[in-house]
Amino acid sequence: MSNLLEIAGLNKRFGGLQAVDRCELSVREGSITGLIGPNGAGKTTLFSIISGFTKPDSGQIRFGGRRIEGLGAYEVARRGLRRTFQIPRELKEMSVLENLMLVPEGQFGDRLLSVLLPGARVRQEEQVNEAAAREVLETVGLAEKADIAAARLSGGQKKLLELARCLMSRPRLMLLDEPTAGVNPTLIRHLMKVMQKVHASGITLLIIEHNMNVIMELCERVVVLDRGHVIAAGTPAEIQQNKQVLDAYLGGVDA
Amino acid sequence: MDELQIYLVSALVSAAIWTLPAAAISLIYGVLRYPNFAIPEFMTLGAYLALLLCGFSVPLWLSALLAAVLTGLIALAVDQTIFRFVRAAGTLPPVLLSLGLMLFLQNGVRFIWGNDVHQYPIELARPFVFAGFIVTPTQAAMIGAVAVILVFGIAALRWTSFGRAVRATSTNPELAVVTGIRPEVVYGGIIFASGFLAAIGGVALATETSLTPLLGWRVLIPLFAVAILGGLGSVTGAALAALLLATVSEFSLLLLPVTYKTALAFLVLALVLLVRPTGLIRTGGIER
Amino acid sequence: MTAYLVAILIFAVIYGFVALGLNIQWGLTGLINLGQVAFFAVGAYCAALTTQAGLPLLPALVLAALVSGSLGGAVALFTPRLREDYLAIVTLGFSEFVRLIFLNEKWLAGGPDGIAGIPRPVTIPGLDSETSFLVIAAVLLAVAFWFSQRLAHFPIGRTLRAIREDETVVASIGKPTLTYKTLAFVLGAALAGIGGALFASYLTYISPDMFGPNISIYVLAAVLLGRQGSTLGTLAGTAVVAVLLEGTRLLKDYITVVDGVQLAALRLMALGLALMIIVAVRYGPGRRA
Numbered sequence: 001m002s003n004l005l006e007i008a009g010l011n012k013r014f015g016g017l018q019a020v021d022r023c024e025l026s027v028r029e030g031s032i033t034g035l036i037g038p039n040g041a042g043k044t045t046l047f048s049i050i051s052g053f054t055k056p057d058s059g060q061i062r063f064g065g066r067r068i069e070g071l072g073a074y075e076v077a078r079r080g081l082r083r084t085f086q087i088p089r090e091l092k093e094m095s096v097l098e099n100l101m102l103v104p105e106g107q108f109g110d111r112l113l114s115v116l117l118p119g120a121r122v123r124q125e126e127q128v129n130e131a132a133a134r135e136v137l138e139t140v141g142l143a144e145k146a147d148i149a150a151a152r153l154s155g156g157q158k159k160l161l162e163l164a165r166c167l168m169s170r171p172r173l174m175l176l177d178e179p180t181a182g183v184n185p186t187l188i189r190h191l192m193k194v195m196q197k198v199h200a201s202g203i204t205l206l207i208i209e210h211n212m213n214v215i216m217e218l219c220e221r222v223v224v225l226d227r228g229h230v231i232a233a234g235t236p237a238e239i240q241q242n243k244q245v246l247d248a249y250l251g252g253v254d255a
Numbered sequence: 256m257d258e259l260q261i262y263l264v265s266a267l268v269s270a271a272i273w274t275l276p277a278a279a280i281s282l283i284y285g286v287l288r289y290p291n292f293a294i295p296e297f298m299t300l301g302a303y304l305a306l307l308l309c310g311f312s313v314p315l316w317l318s319a320l321l322a323a324v325l326t327g328l329i330a331l332a333v334d335q336t337i338f339r340f341v342r343a344a345g346t347l348p349p350v351l352l353s354l355g356l357m358l359f360l361q362n363g364v365r366f367i368w369g370n371d372v373h374q375y376p377i378e379l380a381r382p383f384v385f386a387g388f389i390v391t392p393t394q395a396a397m398i399g400a401v402a403v404i405l406v407f408g409i410a411a412l413r414w415t416s417f418g419r420a421v422r423a424t425s426t427n428p429e430l431a432v433v434t435g436i437r438p439e440v441v442y443g444g445i446i447f448a449s450g451f452l453a454a455i456g457g458v459a460l461a462t463e464t465s466l467t468p469l470l471g472w473r474v475l476i477p478l479f480a481v482a483i484l485g486g487l488g489s490v491t492g493a494a495l496a497a498l499l500l501a502t503v504s505e506f507s508l509l510l511l512p513v514t515y516k517t518a519l520a521f522l523v524l525a526l527v528l529l530v531r532p533t534g535l536i537r538t539g540g541i542e543r
Numbered sequence: 544m545t546a547y548l549v550a551i552l553i554f555a556v557i558y559g560f561v562a563l564g565l566n567i568q569w570g571l572t573g574l575i576n577l578g579q580v581a582f583f584a585v586g587a588y589c590a591a592l593t594t595q596a597g598l599p600l601l602p603a604l605v606l607a608a609l610v611s612g613s614l615g616g617a618v619a620l621f622t623p624r625l626r627e628d629y630l631a632i633v634t635l636g637f638s639e640f641v642r643l644i645f646l647n648e649k650w651l652a653g654g655p656d657g658i659a660g661i662p663r664p665v666t667i668p669g670l671d672s673e674t675s676f677l678v679i680a681a682v683l684l685a686v687a688f689w690f691s692q693r694l695a696h697f698p699i700g701r702t703l704r705a706i707r708e709d710e711t712v713v714a715s716i717g718k719p720t721l722t723y724k725t726l727a728f729v730l731g732a733a734l735a736g737i738g739g740a741l742f743a744s745y746l747t748y749i750s751p752d753m754f755g756p757n758i759s760i761y762v763l764a765a766v767l768l769g770r771q772g773s774t775l776g777t778l779a780g781t782a783v784v785a786v787l788l789e790g791t792r793l794l795k796d797y798i799t800v801v802d803g804v805q806l807a808a809l810r811l812m813a814l815g816l817a818l819m820i821i822v823a824v825r826y827g828p829g830r831r832a
Contacts, residue, residue, distance in 0.1 A: 051715065077717035085715075091708045094701070101698070102705050103716050109698030110718075112726060115690060122697060169716065290632050292577075337819055340827040346628045347575060348826035351767070351818065354577065354760050358815030366801075366808035472756075476636050483632070514647045521640040528629055529621060 003062075004029040004173055004204050005050070005081075010059030010069075012042075012049060012228070019045045020056070021228035027173065032195070032205045034215040034236070037225035038249055043208045044086060046225065047175050051083040052076035064172065078105065080172035084165070084179065086208075088158035092151035096142060099150050099161060100133035101126070103168040133168065140164045140194050156187040160194070167198055174198070176207045180214055192218060216240075224248065260387040262505045268394055268463060269501035270494075271401040273474065276456035277481035278408065278493040279449035285425045285488030286445045287342075289349040294453050295471030295478060296360035301326040301454020302461040302470055303364050306373055315375055315458075316396070323454035330450025331443055342442075357472075365468040373466040397459045404455060408448070409490055417444055425488060476517050477504075480524035547792075549673050553745055555785035556680045560738030561758065562765040562781045563684075563691045563774065568731035569763075570771035571695055573707030574619075574724060577631050578638030579735050579762050582611040584754035586736030587743040588645060591658045600664045600744060604683070607740035608733040615732020619725040638759060646751040657750025661743050680741050687734055691774045694730070703727055704772065757811065761788065764818045767825065787814060 005027040012020040019042045027033045037043055048054040050061055052073035061069040068076050091099050107129070108114050109122040137143045140160045145153060153161060159179060166174050179195065180188045192214060199205055209215050215222060215236060222239045224232040226248040232239060239245055276298055283291045301322045308318035333356060341348035382391045390398075412418035423431040424441045432438060457471060464470070481500050485492030500523060504516045511519065561583050568574045586607035593603045622633055645652040652658065667675035694700050705713045706720055713720050743749045765784045769776025791810050801809065 053711070053714070072719075073711075073714040074717050074719050077715055082717075083715055085712075089709050089712050091705050091712060093708060094704070098701060102701055102713075105717055107698050110702055112699065112730075115693045115697055115699065119693075119697075126698065165712075165716065284628075288628075290628050292635065337823055340823050343828075344826040346626075347631075348822050350575075350577075350628065350631050351763065351822045354756075354763065355815045355818030355822065358757065358760055358818070359812050360815075362808040362811040362815065366805050366812065370804055476639055479632050479636060512647060514643065518640050518643045518647075521636045524636055525621070525633060528633060 002029055003027065004064060005206065006060075006062040007050070008060045008062075010046075010049065010061065011057045012045060012054065013057055019228050020049065023059070023225070023228060023230055025223055025230055025233075027204060027206050028221070029172075030202070030204055031221055032199050032207065032219050034219035034222040035206060035208045035225060036210070036212075036215060036222060036239075041225045041248075042228040043225055044177060045228075047083055047177055047208065050076075051081065051175060077169075077171075080169075081175070082166045082169055082171040082173070083175040084162040084177055086177040086181065088155075088162045090150035090153065090158050090161050092149065094150055095147050096137065096150050096153065096161060097130065097133055097146040100136060100164060100168045101129045103165060104129050104132070105169065136164050136168050139167065139197060141190060156183045156191075159183055159187075159191065163191070163194060163198075167203075171203060173204045173206065176205060176209075178208050178210065180209065180211050188214065261389070262508070263502075264388055264390055264394075266498070266501040266505040267398060269477075269505070270497040271398045272456055272459045272463065273477055273481050273497040273501065274401060274405060274456075274494045275452040275459075276471075276474070277478045277485065277497055278405075278490045279452040279456075280478055280482040281485060281487050281489060281493045282421075282445050282452075283449050284482065286421060287349070287442060289346050289353070290479070291353045291449070292350070292475070293353040293356040293360060294449065295473075295475045296357050296364075297326055297330055297450050297453035298457030298460060298471035298474070299364050299466075299468060300329065300360055300457070301450075302457035302466055303368055303373075304454070305458045305461075306368075306375065306466055309376055315377065315462075316400070319400075319455060319458040322458065323451045326454035326457075327447040327450035330453075331447045334443070334446040338446075339439075361468055361472065368466075368468070370468060375462060375466075377462065393462050397462055401455070401459060404452070405490070405494055408452070412490060417441075421445060473517070476524065477520040480520040480527075483524055483527055546673065549677050551785060551789045553673070553677050553680060554789050555782055556677065556684045557738050557742050557745065558758075558761060558765065558785055559684050559778055559781045560687055560741070561735045562762040562769075562777050563687055564731035564734030564738070565762045566731075566766050566769075566772070566774060566777040567691060567694065567703075567734070568727050570766050570773070570777065571700060571707065572703045572724060572727035574727060575627055575631050576634045576728070576731065577756075577759055577763070578634035578636070578641075579731070580754050580756060580758040581634075581638035581641040582615055582732035582735035583739035583742070583758055584638075584641055584645065584751075585614055586611045586739030587749050587754070588652050588658070588739075589736065590740030591661045591743040591749055592652075594662050594664060594744060595658070595660070600679075603744075604737050604740045607736040609736075611736025611739070612729045612733030615735075616725050616729040618732075619728035620721075623721050623724065635756065635759070638754075638756060642751050642754045645754070652751070655751060657748060657753075658743075659748045661747045661749065663744050663747055676745055680745075683737070683741075687737070688774060688778065691734075691777075695772070695774055699723075707772075760818065761814070764814065764821065767818070767821050784814070787817070 003026040007023055007025040010020050010023040035043055049056045052071050056069055060067060063079060063081050108125055114122050134146060137146050140163055142157060142160050142164060145157060150161060163179060180191050183191065195205060195218060219236055222236050223230055224239060224245045231248060232242045232245050276294055280291060280294050304322035304325050305318040308321055309315055338349055338352055377393055380392045382389050383395060412421060420436045420441050423436055424438055428438060461470060481493055481496045484500060485496030500520060504519050507519050561579055565576060565579050568576045589607040589610045590603045593606055594600060618637060622630055646655055663672060663676060665675060665679055666672055667678060702718060702723055706723055710720050761784050765780035766777050768783055769780030788810060
């Protein structure tokens with residue numbers, strides 16, 4: 001299978017810190033790839049660069065064979081590469097349903113012209129989008145919460161909403177930033193099932209994760225980042241045996 | 256070439272007028288993190304309070320000092336009764352409060368003193384002339400007083416324990432609290448100082464022009480241009496930026512009509528924010 | 544007395560346009576604009592100059608909306624990266640900048656003397672000039688209200704509210720936030736421009752000193768009073784502000800201890816105080832906006 005995402009020679013420096021250092025990484029189409037590394041290894045920065053929120057200093061990012069490193073965040077998203085945020089960024093004042101109905105692209109009702117024309121077309125479009133949003137909520141298990149304000153969701157439910165918002169657009173590639181961090185074990189199981197369902201529906205996943213059980217169970221391939229540089233890549237079993245990875249972790253975090 | 260000297264003196268006078276109120280804006284921004292649009296109105300209030308005291312035959316320098324202390328106390332009172340309640344609510348609420356206060360103070364002055372133009376009772380005196388520089392005694396005294404207050408202010412920020420508390424609070428409020436600094440004391444001190452500095456600037460401006468209820472409002476744009484150019488939070492930066500902007504706007508008179516001086520300040524302000532949205536010299540935090 | 548009431552209502556309607564505009568920018572999209580008077584002034588001058596040249600009122604209003612709207616777009620495009628506090632400074636400064644241009648460019652705008660003899664070109668048969676002006680302005684405001692209301696409740700309004708809440712999220716779902724922010728600024732400025740055009744046409748005389756920061760503050764208070772984002776609330780807030788400002792002129796005949804200047808000053812002091820109280824209550828301890 002071909003590579004959906006290919007990163008070559010990527011660099012990013014913040015002041016005195018080389019956050020991303022000659023990073024080389026690829027994600028196969030249709031895979032679930034894990035991205036691990038000690039705290040401060042530059043994982044979130046890398047996500048931020050891939051998704052167009054941060055400009056790299058140098059290097060290339062190819063998505064579906066085309067360069068995307070110069071594009072703005074919304075343009076990257078439009079090409080079918082979407083991300084979630086580590087700390088959920090639900091739109092608090094809106095209902096859970098509205099959070100999702102916001103997502104579909106090319107809504108006629110999103111154009112100024114729609115305000116001046118009869119409302120029938122927008123109403124019809126909204127019905128279609130609402131049905132789609134409810135279906136996504138069903139998939140992630142938030143269907144009962146559709147009409148409450150997003151601010152009232154629990155921490156774990158907010159994680160699900162992040163995932164749902166990403167899923168709503170049916171992207172080709174989803175970047176999930178610690179989808180199970182701070183979530184209770186029952187919900188972790190649930191989240192893993194959801195991710196597998198999403199994957200089974202044909203979406204490629206790249207996941208930052210600290211929970212090794214999640215990585216071992218979900219990912220067919222794991223990439224290890226340390227100080228902005230990829231130090232190892234392989235199957236979960238291979239990574240577990242890798243001495244360099246062990247060193248990076250022991251040097252990076254206190255047990 | 257006498258014109259050069261005339262421009263330089265005007266620039267120095269403008270810079271002296273702008274420095275202290277711009278420093279006040281800068282200090283509040285650095286510590287409390289909001290642009291305070293009422294500072295120009297505290298200038299107006301201070302200038303009129305000094306006028307009131309002059310009416311009791313108090314000499315102008317003493318009137319200015321007393322008016323500045325009074326203005327500082329009024330600023331502190333307003334802060335403690337109103338602004339204090341929105342401390343934790345972000346940038347916008349205090350900005351809106353400062354706009355309401357601006358309207359209130361400007362019209363409070365108008366209510367008491369009316370729209371008439373007033374002047375301080377300053378006797379005409381022979382100006383000092385040397386090497387083509389012409390400076391009136393009032394201007395010399397004003398520039399001298401501003402310089403002294405500026406040096407005192409910078410020294411206080413640098414070497415007193417209050418100054419250290421201010422700098423600590425502006426760099427890292429949480430850490431400052433941990434080290435035993437009480438933020439409300441710092442805030443109160445900064446607000447009092449801002450009212451004081453604004454009032455001195457108001458008196459300085461009124462000695463050069465005249466007292467009207469719009470005295471302070473007219474310099475709002477130059478003040479913000481100076482504060483931003485100097486890097487919000489830096490007193491020394493404000494002083495240098497005041498000199499720079501004053502010089503540029505004086506020499507712009509060679510090309511532009513005099514009424515565009517303020518407009519030019521806006522262009523400088525806009526340009527700085529466009530090129531460096533975080534300010535020219537540095538971001539946040541109090542520096543000397 | 545009736546004439547007086549008509550005058551208050553006309554001012555309320557005019558401020559209504561400006562406040563509805565600010566509500567789109569600030570209330571809906573979260574872009575603070577402390578210089579709404581700039582677009583109001585540009586609309587006023589635009590209508591003054593074109594109606595004097597013989598253009599009928601309605602085309603003049605459209606033109607005012609276009610010119611003010613374009614200026615709003617320019618401001619938005621120049622300030623996309625500015626944070627809230629800088630946007631506040633820039634918009635306030637910009638409004639004074641615009642006023643200074645009208646003050647200084649005699650050839651364009653008559654300088655400090657302003658422009659007199661602006662035609663008020665419409666009359667409805669059977670009504671006097673003031674009342675017919677009120678009717679026409681009110682009908683136009685109803686249209687603006689309808690537009691604002693639909694904008695707020697259509698998907699596009701949802702997108703604008705999302706930008707107010709978290710711009711990053713909106714970008715992450717593939718929407719061009721700069722385009723939407725610019726659009727909101729353009730619409731808000733255009734509505735203010737229409738208000739300004741009506742203002743010029745109603746008063747038949749304008750000068751730069753009418754366009755100080757006060758009008759920006761009036762509409763901020765109105766939008767705040769009506770709860771940011773609510774179209775109906777904005778109009779209700781505007782009505783309250785207009786009554787407070789213009790209605791208290793009535794007191795002039797009954798209060799003799801203060802003179803005209805003092806009464807005017809008292810009114811504005813009251814408004815300033817009211818604004819502070821609303822903010823303190825709205826954002827004070829234990830509440831969120």
